Amino acid sequence: MKIVFFGTQPYDRESFDTLNSNGTYGFDIVYHHSHLTPDNAILARGADGVCIFVNDTANRETIGQLAAMGVKLIALRCAGFNNVDLKAAAECGIGVVRVPAYSPHAVAEHAVALLLALDRKVHRAYWRTRDGNFSLHGLLGFDLYxxxxxxxxxxxxxxxxxGILKGFGMEVLAYDIHPDEHYAREAGIAYVGLDELYRRADVISLHCPLTEQTRYMINSDTIALMKPGVVLLNTGRGQLIHTEALIEGLKQRRIGAAGLDVYEEEAGYFYEDTSDRIMGDDVLARLLSFNNVLVTSHQGFFTREALENIARTTLDNIRAxxxxxPLANEVRFGA
Structure with missing residues (x-):
């Protein structure tokens, strides 16, 4: 099979080429740095499948072009699939597969890194001490315990x-549309409604998929319910948070700090070096101006173990x- 990869970086090529050349797979792989869009879908001509990531666009127009060229598979090398029009894919007879779990520990640990850095002002202390400023003013944190x-x-x-937060001695409240009471008893946590979670939590971390029901679930109304000074973490999808509402919550000190590994309009910036350009996104620029906000470039997954797991699962999906x-990791419209 010939597979055309979009949105690739050097580390993608290294991890996929290492596995693909070991004799187990042997696919014909073509890499493109550009993200998949309707404008460049033509690059997939002659391919059996395409492999895409979080900032590629597989909407109805793109999928129609892929189908017309004979593409039969969209292989996501990530867990989320909100950037794929599953209905259009089903209508065009294109299969969709994903990597449901590559390293949950990697993303969880990154969320904790954001929390600890924000709580203890590690990012501010780092820049101060490099400049010879060893004052503690403005660096006061709080016990997680x-x-x-x-x-x-x-x-x-x-x-x-x-598991990590319980190790810190934190009480954990959880919300899920499909609560697992057996897990809750084993883990020593409690499922509650969203409104109660917002009211009681000192730290809120988002780990739900992006759907029409969860898009902008963090907005001015839900922020108004939160405990003043709450720390908000998002390592899921950017559009779970309405950024302008978040900025207003930060200005009003309703939100004490925010750790974001994702951003709702990240496609034009994340995974790229834009340091030599003037930032055209005024909302992102405003967000970056707060000293109680940490933004990282969707790197929660970025560990050696995760990259290997992503490559292996993606190639296994293509081989299947x-x-x-049977496609163990297939994503179907309406399923």
């Missing part, structure tokens, strides 16, 4: 995070499709 964490979604990443066998 005894505080309440609110976890939205209790999938693999969330459960890894909950080529063999006509």
């Amino acid at each position: 005894g505080k309440t964490a609110g976890i939205v979604g209790t999938g693999r990443i969330a459960r890894a995070l909950i 499709f080529a063999a006509g066998g």
Whole structure:
């Protein structure tokens, strides 16, 4: 099979080429740095499948072009699939597969890194001491021990995070549209409604998929319910948070700090070096101006272990499709 990869970086090529050349797979892989869009879908001509990441656009127009060129598979090398029009893919007879779990520990640990840095002002202290300023003014944090964490979604990443936070001695409240009471009893956590979670949590971390129901779930109304000074973490999808509402919450000190590994309009910036350009996104620029906000470039997954797992699962998905066998990681419209 010939597979055309979009939105690739050097580390993608290294991890996929290492596995693809070991004799197990042997696919014909073509890499493109550009993100998949309707304007460059033509690059997939002659391919059996395409492999895409979080900032590629597989909307109805793109999928129609892929189908017309004979593409039969969209292989996501990530867990989320909100950038794929599943209905259009089904209508065009294109299969969609994903990597549901590559390293939940990697993302969970990154969320904790953001939390600790924000709480203890590590990022501010780092720049101060480099400049010879060893004052403690403005660096006051709080004990995590005894505080309440609110976890939205209790999938693999969330459960890894909950284990870490329980180790800190935090009380954990959780919300999930499909609560697992058996897990809750084993983990020593409590499922509650979203409104109660917002009211009681000192730290809120988002780990739910982006759907029409969860888009902008963090908005001016829900922020108004939160405990003043709450720390908000998002390592899921950018559009779970309405950024302008977040900025207003920060200005009003309703939100004490925000750790964001994702941003709702990240496609034009994340994974690229834009340091030599003037930032055209005024909302992102405003967000970056707060000293109680940490933004990282969607790097929560970025560990050696995760990259290897992503490559292996993606290539396994493609091999299963080529063999006509069952697709364990298929994503179907309406499923």
